[in-house]
Amino acid sequence: MQDAGTTITADGRTIGPVVMEMKNITLRFGGVVAIQDISFDIREGEIRAIIGPNGAGKSSMLNVISGFYVPQEGEVWFKGEKRPPMKPFEVARQGIARTFQNIALFEGMTVLDNIMTGRLTRMKAGLLAQMIWKGRAEEEEIENREAVEKIIDFLEIQHIRKTPVGRLPYGLKKRVELARALAAEPSILLLDEPMAGMNVEEKEDMSRFILDVNDEYGTTIALIEHDMGVVMDLSDRVVVMDYGKKIGDGTPDEVRNNQAVIDAYLGVAHD
Numbered sequence: 001m002q003d004a005g006t007t008i009t010a011d012g013r014t015i016g017p018v019v020m021e022m023k024n025i026t027l028r029f030g031g032v033v034a035i036q037d038i039s040f041d042i043r044e045g046e047i048r049a050i051i052g053p054n055g056a057g058k059s060s061m062l063n064v065i066s067g068f069y070v071p072q073e074g075e076v077w078f079k080g081e082k083r084p085p086m087k088p089f090e091v092a093r094q095g096i097a098r099t100f101q102n103i104a105l106f107e108g109m110t111v112l113d114n115i116m117t118g119r120l121t122r123m124k125a126g127l128l129a130q131m132i133w134k135g136r137a138e139e140e141e142i143e144n145r146e147a148v149e150k151i152i153d154f155l156e157i158q159h160i161r162k163t164p165v166g167r168l169p170y171g172l173k174k175r176v177e178l179a180r181a182l183a184a185e186p187s188i189l190l191l192d193e194p195m196a197g198m199n200v201e202e203k204e205d206m207s208r209f210i211l212d213v214n215d216e217y218g219t220t221i222a223l224i225e226h227d228m229g230v231v232m233d234l235s236d237r238v239v240v241m242d243y244g245k246k247i248g249d250g251t252p253d254e255v256r257n258n259q260a261v262i263d264a265y266l267g268v269a270h271d
Helices: 058-065 088-093 111-122 127-132 136-154 170-183 200-216 228-234 252-256 259-266
Strands: 018-029 032-043 047-051 073-078 096-098 188-192 220-224 237-242 245-250
Touching (some): 032 058, 032 073, 032 220, 032 237, 032 245, 047 058, 047 200, 058 188, 058 220, 088 111, 096 170, 111 170, 136 170, 170 200, 200 228, 237 252, 237 259, 245 252, 252 259
Parallel strands (some): 047 220, 047 237, 096 188
Antiparallel strands (some): 018 032, 018 073, 237 245
């Protein structure tokens, strides 16, 4: 039986009720308005795309969601409650993880150690216990290592687990960053241009992993992406921004046939 507020997609996935709402968000930097009175929601279990031309305010919106920016106006609601201004680490503890447009990894550390940093929000043992590495600290280390090894297997990067990240090609670095975000066991995963700079084969791999994360982990995903083929194939719903304003919101088919979106971004209708 289907619960109220849920939707079953054509491929059998369950989209749940609204888990996050952006209500009338306005963000300014001095006299520059990066986001102007934008509202949209994200539903549990969906893949929600945020698209638009360069400078539209997409990354700024992702930074509002993840706590890097605090909007001057509007409200962020999470799981039915208004969220107060939070630091990024506090947002991470709520179960929201992200990747970055510009890869943010520790180049001199191995793949394994980079992914382990994603477990920091899961560590409860105090500094002294970690220094002695006894009791709870030892148990946590074992638990965290097991969790990370599962992610390494899931993303098929076993062969590079001990390789310093600085030696990896760009596409694999992107996959390691995804792994680090998954290590936090997020309920919402924010992906900032996960396909940027990739070749066709790398995009296909990343698309498959994003779908697998959504399907097998049940993770809600919000992503920014410029590759319209990827957006239309992966997304359940799409919100379109232009010059800090929302000009479209709906299913991929609704968005691709929205005249305002065509004029501002897509250029032509896609049959």
